[in-house]
Amino acid sequence: MKFIHLSDLHIGKRVNEISMIEDQAYILTQIIRIIDGERPDAVVIAGDVYDKSIPPAEAVTLFDDFLCRLAKRSLPVLIISGNHDSPERLAFGGRLMAGSGIHLAPVYDGIVEPVTLSDSHGDVRFWLLPFIKPVHVKHCFPDAGIESCTDALRTAVEHMGVDFTGRNVLVTHQFVTGAATCESEEISVGGSDNVDISVFDGFDYVALGHLHGPQNVGSSRVRYCGTPLKYSFSEAGHYKSVTVVELGEKNDLRLRTVPLTPRHDLREITGTFAELTDKAFYSTAGTEDYLHIILTDEEDVAEAVGRLRVIYPNLMKLSYDNTRTRTDQVVGSAENVKSKSPLELFEELYALQNNQPMSGEQRAFTQELIESIQEGNV
Structure with missing residues (x-):
């Protein structure tokens, strides 16, 4: 079979x-x-x-x-x-x-x-x-x-x-x-x-x-x-x-x-703005693919998305990897976020805002609402 x-x-x-x-x-x-x-x-x-x-x-x-x-x-x-x-x-x-x-x-x-x-x-x-x-x-x-x-x-x-x-x-x-x-x-x-x-x-x-x-x-x-x-x-x-x-x-x-070979691949590419807009690079880089471009420039590039889309028309996402963003990631990180469910995170927010825990009825309602949102019913 x-x-x-x-x-x-x-x-x-x-x-x-x-x-x-x-x-x-x-x-x-x-x-x-x-x-x-x-x-x-x-x-x-x-x-x-x-x-x-x-x-x-x-x-x-x-x-x-x-x-x-x-x-x-x-x-x-x-x-x-x-x-x-x-x-x-x-x-x-x-x-x-x-x-x-x-x-x-x-x-x-x-x-x-x-x-x-x-x-x-x-x-x-x-x-x-x-x-x-x-x-x-x-x-x-x-x-x-x-x-x-x-x-x-x-x-x-x-x-x-x-x-x-x-x-x-x-x-x-x-x-x-x-x-x-x-x-x-x-x-x-x-x-x-x-x-x-x-x-x-x-x-x-x-x-x-x-x-x-x-x-x-x-x-x-x-x-x-x-x-x-x-x-x-x-x-x-x-x-x-x-x-x-x-x-x-x-x-x-x-x-x-x-x-399987897709119509357009989905990839990430990294480099400075000058490197990624150099014809020697993009002429062999698969410019029609769906791309997440990660710029390593220390300063933000003015109108980077629009300028990059001239070369990479299917640019989906732009981000930076430099000294500033790496520092922000450390300062803003929440070590336990990924280990908690949406309900647990909401419970923490509720307690922070109201100085008291959620009741059992509130927890049940919130869980039902979360599941409805996840399933596209809201």
Whole structure:
């Protein structure tokens, strides 16, 4: 059984206020070409199809076109919703589309039915488990004693009734403890989103979405395929690819990647203004790429952005690295900010402003508001 593992398309995303829709159309066409060359038995998309829960019309049109191109190839496509998607909107028409081989995970209600595909070794069951939070699972199983994301995922998996003597693939969208993150992802840094890898014991392959860097977690059996495009400058060093998964008999797993080449790369370049505007440099520097330019001049350069965009039209971000900025970073640093969740940071601000801690009711309301903002519902 050969299948293509994709995730985190984030169709409709804007990076530094620049629309990526043309770049996404370009890379999806490239993925179609890879699929035609690989001739897989299925395509898996592990969540975050869209960048917003209410995606713009052009994003919906692009994904519709992608699905139609896949359906014309009589290729089963298995899709779950991620934390950026609206599960209700993404699942719309799912029962109708299943007849065309497009399998959309329904809104989680405690019941997960597998999509079964077969090859010369027998059946492979694909379990489509969309992005879920403890509250979703508690609603379905109120007596399960769920306190964490690990508890929630373990409960959801236990109630799926998986026969682990056969071959099983789990498609899900979560943050597995120990995986490497980058700044373009919405992660609760305090650790409340973490799922322990032991939840996935028994599965022959776990096709993960959520994290943007391609990586195995613990073993090749549990993998993030990563985004098809770079969506932040923290990803500038990533090599984007398509993951090709091949399942033989039970316990026979092989993985490989096929590289993706973007329409415009996303890179960082560093130097003085004089160096970066020297024709000898920029004539070979890839001036059409999406760029974060870091100037090392000790004094700010007047109208630097406008002058640099004459040479680098896709300049996204300009910053300085000099004595002043390095001093500012030391003076203004908050050592513990990155180790705290948004709720913890808000609690500190509230206490500072009001000289008293938040009440339990205020904490619950604030957490609900934070989650709604993160999911694009506000």
